[in-house]
Amino acid sequence: MSACYALNPADLPALLTVWRRNAVVYHPRKTNENTPRLAAYEPLMPVDLDYGNLAMPPVDILNGYQDVLFHWKGNERTYETRPGAEDGRPTILFGIRPCDVAALSYLDEFYLGEYADLNYSRRREALSVVAVNCTTPGERCFCAATHTGPFARGDFDLLLTPDGDVCWVECATGKGEALVERGATFFRPVPAADLKARLLMLEERCRAAFPPLPDMSDARNVLLRGFHHPIWDELTPACIACTGCTAVCPTCTCFQFHEERFSAESGRRVRVKDSCQAPGFTRNAGGHNPRSKAGAVRHRIMDKLVYIEDRFGKKGCVGCGRCIDVCPADIDIREIVSRIAADAPADEAAPPVFISERTPRRADPQLYTPQPARIVSISDETPDIRRYVVRYTDEHLAETFRLSGQFFMVTVFGVGEVALSIPFGDQHGGEFEFCVKKVGKVTSALAALRPGDVIGLRGPYGKGFPYRSFTGRDVLIVGSGVGLAPVRTIIVRLLQERERYGRIAIIASATSYEGIVYKDDLRRWAGEPGVEVRYALARPTDAVNAHVGYINDLLPELGFDWGSSRAILCASPRRIKLVSKDLLGLGMRPADIYTSLETHMRCGVGKCGHCKVGSHYMCLDGPVFTYEEMLQLPEEF
């Protein structure tokens, strides 16, 4: 601790009144129903530091009900966009508890790391945190078990500790010093050394007052062992998906995009809080939901105690107990850990989980703002798949653009956004092509557009196939239906440097030949030396020489040097597994099989939470994974 002070609690109203001159000060205030909530401080209101805990987490004040991501105006020929993030007003969060301070520390890591969230960072910069240590634990508090309280250990600007008729103050940052300076008359410096023993004693006294604490020390491994424990199915029927737990959680960040239209020619995209407990959270446009109801309950608990820690190195559960308070089904994160720990033998090792490196921090001022791009042409690829050629309206963007990702987020203004993989790359002079199948609202709106119309592009995002590492190897590429689209770029690249690779086999599969995309390309590729193109169809055709049956049937006759081959599989997760199984049988290694798992990506930058599977964001860490990695993911894609 850098500087310590003593404060007379009776002076707090006067102090807050002084601070209020240059900032909005939020302080805990009890409502008519005796519920403590953060409220804007008005001069000389009483200040109560013995308020239990806030009913709602401070992140609500920080993020608000909704957040404007970008504004757009114009019509389908002229759209323009501008980012929605605004400078934050100077704000002081006064009196928040150590659990919420720990939560804020995770939120900083989450929002400001990888793709830095502009909206959050502007507000966060303007925020000062005056925390208050807990001297009496609440009924359902367990911060002492998650090591996030009852006393704060960092990430505050000022920290108060009430102690009878004195309030001790620790100052940790420049922001804290500025606050002390502005209220200088109220702060009496005290030697840090004198204070240390007193604070330790107060903390011990509070610890001793806790209700019996769960053992959370090994929660990560306990939960990983208990992934298939019957408790999840037992808890689930009572869950009414009210989403209360995620609404009150201080570390919940998931959001949904919402299009607001002001007129025919103007609107904006906002984000509103979302919940992984709502069945629609992971349901895709076709109505399929890869995560079951029990899976959703499990995902929340695992996220808080396993996935967040694996990725961010910080606990996702700070022991505030709010989710236990609000749950109508009495789902209790403490009891879940205790029960699984009791049932699963401690010496049993947790199953292996693959943890990917976090992507390096990137500041992108355009993060949520699509760049207008014009549709150059539209053609029918199959009866239900269309090919769109687009070009940025700002030519400058095309010049600086480098194809480094795997997919774009494509916006139809006023309607919404959808993730589309990039079948063609930058070698086409700033033109990109997308293949789109009409399944939902956005793809239907795309289908109504004409050449010359403007859409919005964000990206490219995600990690692509590491095809350059395939040098000297035989390469198998399997694309089922529209699944050929994400690998088209790879095929083109492989063929451009044909001499680098061994034999290349492409298997295109669909129900009928009409459902095959890139028919002309496939025929052309088949003519290249050392390239074999096969078709696996459910219905016979006269158009090409096709196998009527499964992809798997074609594998043995390819005669690859399987032990050193590489494979790329783009199909349904089920088909990927079936094909992989056979490839392993032929001698391939699971780390040499690549797949693309494009699971309900919404924001593309690892923030909205929809594509999170285990500790992975499909949009950041994927969508390309090896089969070995895929097997270590929870089966929720």
Place this chain on the structure above:
Amino acid sequence: MTNPFDDLERSDCLLVVGSNATVAHPMVGMRLLRRKRAGGFLIVADPRRTTLAEQADIHLRLRPGTDVPLFNGLMRIIHDNGWHNREFIETRTENFPALLDAIAPWTPEATEAATGVPRDLLFRAAEAYAVSAASSIVYCLGVTQHRCGVNNVRVLADLAMLCGQIGRPGTGVNPLRGQNNVQGSCDMGGLPDYYPGYQKADDPAVREAFARAWGCPQPSTPGLTSLEMMEALHKGTLKAMIILGENPVVSDPDANHVRQALSKAEFLLCIDIFPTPTTELAHLTLPGASFAESEGTFTNSERRVQRVRQALPPLAGRSNSRVIQELSTRMGYPMPPDSPAAVFDEICALTPLLRGMSHERLDRESLCWPCPDKNHPGAPMLHADRFTRGKGLFAGLAHVPPAELPDAEYPLLLNTGMGHSQYLTGTMTRRCPMLEREMPHLEVDMHPDDARALGLRNGARARLSSRRGAVAARVHITDAVPAGTVFAPLHFAEAPVNLLTSAERDPVSKTPEFKICAVRVEKV
């Protein structure tokens, strides 16, 4: 409700009838589930396997429309086994012989045959309800929205009286109200045959009191129910209508008929917070004020009158009460722009049930009526020592089958109700992005056997039609509905299920039979 919400957690046995509480009344559903987990015995009577039914100790999966046979059957088992409360029957009730006559035909065999509920479940449920120290009945629209809705409620009252499970903590007959203030609306005389506080409109003394207070003569006959008003518009005997905060084009049965009726009005004025299919028919629409812009009181299911305070001034400029006062004044009956507190004082002065209340008192505490004087603490529990009419009157009821049952032409039974993420006609919830994402279109629950017979896959598009109309829907295959029954929520103006429902209604309450009509489902 005869008993307060808190009492649900004091019941040893909860009998939940026709209520999908975890979806439609989640705060009550939560208490029911808590009580169950804490050791309470839960019986659910519902044709559908709801979340509550899944959690129940006993699920009485009765055939739709067989409530009276079911409860008569339970009462006969209770009486035959001597589990009834003789003392209560003797001291607190009358007309017991009529009950005995009514239940006599409902042997366990006959009840099983009529309701489809196995006998052993009937016995176990009857015993649990009758012999538990405190048993509570909770019911909802699954009971009332039948042509025999009043009978269905009365048979539950008979059951409670037979076992003396009323007038004590943890007992009672407890209907769940569908809106925050539907109880308050009824209390205020939003019923054609009552003045505020359930004072009968056909009582000359009551009429006289209101005539004196309001300085104008009062009509000598009761008014019309909302469905009767629609009929009157059709016939031309009613010329004009004001609709405040309702969307009958979507919420009333036989929607085509309603639309025609409203189109015949010479003048239709709507007051609402958002445009609806009903406001589209209006000659004039005035902007309404939401709950957050309103000042006054709301009364919840347990008759608890609570203050609601204006959180923001009305965005449209006027509160609903100001609009009414101004309309009345311009229509020739001057209403001064009194404050909500003054209006409430007038209500209390004219309403014995509420006489002891005032805004000033409600600012400090919420009160359950009846609250006859300033010092009265209110009455969270009714009928402790005596019933309102003195002795409890056994009804003794006969079975009235539903008006329209499936037949060769329309082979499936349609049950309607609420979905998880939308509320009523969706005027408010369909504007919430999260809720709309959860339930963006009409989905019809259908049993796997029926789906197979019709060749429908999960998510398939289908046409749902009855003798009155047709809607487009997607099929959701689930065995939560019994074979032969489909369930559809009413929220979607673009696929209004009430195009299909029948306007058949209860002769007393005039509540329509929303829960049962015959439909056909076709693949499209």
